Amino acid sequence: MARRIVRYWDPAGERHEVPTYPWGLAPAGLATRAQLVAMGLRPRGPHVAQIRWDSRRSTTPRVAYLWPVETARPPAPRSAAQIASLGAALRARRTCPECGAVRDYCLSTRLGICTLCADDVRVAA
DSSP states (O other), rough: OOOOHHHBTTTOOOOSOOOOOEEEEEOEEEHHHHHHHHHHHHHOOSOOOOEEOSSSOOOOOOEEEEEEGGGGGHHHOOHHHHHHHHHHHHHHHOOTTTTOOSSSSOOOTTTTOHHHHHHHHHHOO
């Protein structure tokens, strides 16, 4: 095995808290959160294993947690109140506090106002 594979090969979980596998060598039946979401599922319970790999962007190893596919379930359906609350929150992100207009886009957090009001402020300044 290559050195990078041996470094993260720990299926018994002796060196790391949970069973650890190098990139691309995880056993079948385990999936990351992104893979479960792509299958229309959500993880249930704590992760049972992890994948570790070295990244060029960081000096610390990257980690992806793994859950068993058979324990994953579809997401719970949202209630009407949750959908209404989400709609109100998104509407608030699109409402300009300066002019009160509801825009088709989320306002910039840096500006805090819509682009039309920001352009007027810059012209006036």
